[in-house]
Amino acid sequence: MIHISKLTREFKNGKGIFDVTFDVNEGEVFGFIGPNGAGKSTAIRHLMGFMKPDKGTAFINGLDCWIDSTEVKNLVGYLPGEISFIEGMTGTEFLKMLSEMRGMKDDKKQKKLIDLLEFDPKTAIHKMSKGMKQKVGIVAAFMHDPQVLILDEPTSGLDPLMQQRFVELILQEKAEGKTILMSSHIFTEMEKTCDRAAMIKDGRIILEDTIESIRTKRKQKCQVTLVNKEDIEKLRQFDVSSVTDSIIEIIVHHNWNELIQVLSQIDVRKLHSAEEDLEDVFLKYYQKEEVK
Amino acid sequence: MNTTLYKSLLKKNSKLILGYALGSSLFLLAMTTIFPSMKNTINDKMSMLKDMPKGMLAAFGLKQGMSITSVPDFLSTEYYSMIFLVLMTLFTLSLAAKLLSHLVEQGSMAYILSTPVSRNKVLLTIMCVFITGLFLILFCNFTFSYLGAVLVGEKINDLSAFFNLHLVGFLFFFAIGGYCFLFSTLLTEEKKAVAYAGGLTLLFYLLDLMGRLSDKFETARYASVFYLYQPSEILKNNINILSVSLILFIIGFITYFAALVVFKRRNLYM
Numbered sequence: 113m114i115h116i117s118k119l120t121r122e123f124k125n126g127k128g129i130f131d132v133t134f135d136v137n138e139g140e141v142f143g144f145i146g147p148n149g150a151g152k153s154t155a156i157r158h159l160m161g162f163m164k165p166d167k168g169t170a171f172i173n174g175l176d177c178w179i180d181s182t183e184v185k186n187l188v189g190y191l192p193g194e195i196s197f198i199e200g201m202t203g204t205e206f207l208k209m210l211s212e213m214r215g216m217k218d219d220k221k222q223k224k225l226i227d228l229l230e231f232d233p234k235t236a237i238h239k240m241s242k243g244m245k246q247k248v249g250i251v252a253a254f255m256h257d258p259q260v261l262i263l264d265e266p267t268s269g270l271d272p273l274m275q276q277r278f279v280e281l282i283l284q285e286k287a288e289g290k291t292i293l294m295s296s297h298i299f300t301e302m303e304k305t306c307d308r309a310a311m312i313k314d315g316r317i318i319l320e321d322t323i324e325s326i327r328t329k330r331k332q333k334c335q336v337t338l339v340n341k342e343d344i345e346k347l348r349q350f351d352v353s354s355v356t357d358s359i360i361e362i363i364v365h366h367n368w369n370e371l372i373q374v375l376s377q378i379d380v381r382k383l384h385s386a387e388e389d390l391e392d393v394f395l396k397y398y399q400k401e402e403v404k
Numbered sequence: 405m406n407t408t409l410y411k412s413l414l415k416k417n418s419k420l421i422l423g424y425a426l427g428s429s430l431f432l433l434a435m436t437t438i439f440p441s442m443k444n445t446i447n448d449k450m451s452m453l454k455d456m457p458k459g460m461l462a463a464f465g466l467k468q469g470m471s472i473t474s475v476p477d478f479l480s481t482e483y484y485s486m487i488f489l490v491l492m493t494l495f496t497l498s499l500a501a502k503l504l505s506h507l508v509e510q511g512s513m514a515y516i517l518s519t520p521v522s523r524n525k526v527l528l529t530i531m532c533v534f535i536t537g538l539f540l541i542l543f544c545n546f547t548f549s550y551l552g553a554v555l556v557g558e559k560i561n562d563l564s565a566f567f568n569l570h571l572v573g574f575l576f577f578f579a580i581g582g583y584c585f586l587f588s589t590l591l592t593e594e595k596k597a598v599a600y601a602g603g604l605t606l607l608f609y610l611l612d613l614m615g616r617l618s619d620k621f622e623t624a625r626y627a628s629v630f631y632l633y634q635p636s637e638i639l640k641n642n643i644n645i646l647s648v649s650l651i652l653f654i655i656g657f658i659t660y661f662a663a664l665v666v667f668k669r670r671n672l673y674m
Contacts, residue, residue: 160518162672185520192518192674196511200416206515212408213519252515 113138113260113291118168119158129154129315131168136293136308141286143302143309143323144295151315152295153193156264159293160190172260189253193264193295195245203233203240203248207255214256222255228277242269250278254285261285263294267301279304303327330387332364334371337382346378405529406521413503413533420502421537424495428541429548432483436552439478446472475553476566476639484569484635489609492541492577497602499537500584503530505594511674527589527667531660534581542574568645569638575652576633580605582659589666592673629655 114136122128129151136142146152157163158170161181170177175184197206207222226233229247237245246269253261267275282292282305296302302309303323310320338344338358350371351363364371364385375383414421450471472478504527507513516526546567553560560566584601591597608628615625625631632652637643 157672157674160514162514162517162674164669164671182520182522185518188518190514190518192511192514194511194514194674197515198412198416198507198512201412205412209408209412210515210519213406213516213521215520252518 113140113173114142114159114293115171116155116159116168117170119155119165119170120167121154121158121163121165127151127315129158129312132312132315132317133168134310134317134320136291138291139286139289140308141282141292141294141306143306144293144312145302145309146295146312150312152312153264154315155312156193156262156293156295159262160188161185187258188260188262189256189258191249191253191261191263191266193268195242195249195269197237197245197248199238200236202236203231203244206237206248207233207251210252211255216256219255221257222251225251225254225281228281229274243271243274246270247274250281254281259290261290261292261294263292265296266294267296275301333386334362334364335382335384335386336360336362336375336380337384339379339381343378346374349374405532406525409516409521409526409529410532413530414536417499417502417533417537420495420499421540424491424537425541425544428483428488428491429544431487432479432545433548433552435479435482436475436549436558437556439475439553439558440556442478443473446478475549475558475560476562476569477636479549480569480635480639484573488545488573489630489633492538492573493580493602493605495541496534496538496577496581496584497598497605499534500581500588500601501594501598503533504585504588505591505597508672508674509592509594513672514674517672523668524664527585527664531581531585531663534585535578538574538577538581542570545573546570562639562641565639565641568643569635572633572638572643572645572648572652575649575656576629579629579652579655579659582656582663585663586659586666589663589670 116135117133119132120128120130122130127149132151132155134142144152144155154163158165159172159177161177161184164178172184173187175187177184198209201209211219211222229250231244231247233248233251235244237248240248246266250266253263267278270278279301282294285292286305292305294306306323308320308322309326310317312318333353336347336359338360341358344355344358344360347360347362350367351365352360353363354361358381362371472481507516513526517523549566550560550563583604584597587601587604588594588597591600608630611624611628612630614621615623615628615631629652632648634643638645
């Protein structure tokens, strides 16, 4: 559905995106990850026809995103990374303007979304909090029931409850067969929604994989606080990542049983296990890339 | 043009437009109504102008041997030669910037362009909003002046010349609006766009002023768009209205067209 091939755009300061290539298939949710300034938004702006590529192409449903940018907009719902509406309007007026510009006939979905996100769109935009503006933006992107959704950092500014609602919304859209490209930093959100993900760094894609295989590659960490410092030695046989005073952190490679057996013989004050977060996983990939 | 966007943008900028339209028109109404009581004093003062240097008078849009006998003459010196120019330049610069470069720089253009309305249509709509505002101001100026004159029983003998003054005034700022939009599409920053367009307008004004101040620089006037707007000459019917209107319209047409071409191809960082 979305097809980006060798997309290159260099800015005067040497930054930009270089040879970015990826596909998002119909009905798929694709995560786009990367640090600030890596080029996520630049790639997305090409999809929206705001920028002309130096080299390469971007297509949505067979339409060139630069040449046929107006036709592309019929298929797409877009949430920009930076939320800024026309000042001096209320949320309702703004949404009404956009829906009329889209030639929408019914506002059922718009009302449903407003109910789901629980906010009052009648508020003047300049009085809205960041989270509330984000909600208006989400409604604007979803309200015309587009086949393709392009969302730049969709959950920024939302509280945890609303992030959960948003995940539900994405899953619902996915079930309806929508194609979704979203950039995000939050792994749990990505894990729950995305089928595949790509990481971009310094304008280049450094990793593209299914969420499933990223998940299996992810390691688990176990943090043990000991009563007796001496017991640390007994745990040295495992892959120890750090030791601070009586706290020891172990990376567990599917050997939970062995660890538990050892732990049962020592005095444990506190036990805490956590999964490596997405950034760690990607960082590792990134470091590997550099070694190559 | 997109009607929904047109209505929304017009509504958003209605305060600015109405402010300029009513502010300037009420000033005109006030000036018109005090004219009868001032008629004699003005002409006494005008006779004093004989002793003043020609250049200095020209700077204020006055001439030796000028007499003010009617409402249009009076308004031409009190308003249309100076205040109108300053006011409308500010209006044109600020509205063009607000309608275009501000929306791009601040980012709400991203929402407008995420709908299936082409860039050409969006910019044409924006231009129509500006032209509507401009028209409204000139329409109010003309109507209020006329009503004021009727109110105090002053007759405007040559109504068509007075109308022509507003027609040329409208087309004059239609043309200036053209290069304001062109700068807005060429430059990313709103401030820069305003500075360049304002700077160019000032340069045109100074060229015209130089030409009026001294015979040596007479030719400088031809390089300035202000040469096409001479209120007192228009009122005296010394100007070929059709050709002046046509030239102003063509300047406008070319600059608006260029702005459309630039905007269609531009990269938008929002």
